Amino acid sequence: MSEIYRASTTAPVNIAVIKYWGKRDPKLNLPTNSSLSVTLSQNDLRTHTTASCSPSYPSEDTLLLNGSPQDVSGARTQACFRELRALRKELEDKDGSLPKLSSYPLKIVSENNFPTAAGLASSAAGFAALVRAIANLYELPASPTDLSRIARQGSGSACRSLFGGYVGWEQGTAQDGSDSVAFQVAPASHWPNMRAIILVVSAAKKGVSSTTGMQTTVATSSLFSARANETVPRRMKEMQEAVQNKDFESFAKTTMVDSNSFHATCLDTYPPIFYLNDVSRAAIKVVEAINAAAGKIIAAYTFDAGPNAVIYYLEENEKDVAGLFKVALGEKEGWAVQRGEAVQANSAALDKV
């Protein structure tokens, strides 16, 4: 019996507050603007991945996601496998006594504890976990920055899930993508009372994939260029300052206007892309009502490429924000509330609004 080598890891979902939308190089997943996100706690929405390899495995690499075999022949997965194998090969060439793992077929087994491809950033957690699990298996001395450069090629937003807390993704200028990497703006402990409630409007797979949607936006939207070249660079600065200063009102305002701007460019795409639905818009109204009642901004909504809302708020306003959503929606519809040590996510279903 030949030996089986194995390593496991988990990677959490991240939810952008300044959105990535547009590629300047679709092959390398190089974005047209920088972005910024909050990584949710490991105990909440996450992908668990085990990577193994063995000379005894059948010759093809395989990937099982939530029990179903996935196609690994796509350019993105192949890019991740290729880069990680090349780094392992360098180690093996330097130290002849190392087992030749880079030449063995890989078997990847991943489980998401949330709906896949429903606009809940599943590809972000998925590729981050895949890349880190293989890096662990190969015992690579790679930093989170190095891994973010590889994970980006799997799915752009995945590069941000390699770091915890408040995370930026620098768009970079190099043609080979070497400087298009994630960086930590601040650890979760810097602003530990940040909370996110996830309102699952629909767990169905999204209609237009991010990849297709953003390419069509870049090609057809007349709003897009102002967003990528003027609006987002300004907001990146504002958002980093808001995080540094723990200024929730500024963080929240910028989060909401950036979500609105992203969805406006989607609507301005031809043919138009509609990610928000009536329930999403109802969630926006509830946030507006919460803020009006408080007399200041205590809650912020944001939406990715789907109708599900993520609401950011501070722990001290739990009752006025998460509590109100729960009352509005009915406790029985709520998912179990999970608790993590840092940034925490709650989830509730919004179907009944």
Ligand code: DP6
């Ligand atoms: C709206 O990272 O899924 O969630 O690079 O094509 O895989 P690909 O796209 P993906 O796009 C995420 C878009 C977004 C905004 C964000 O997370 O920044």
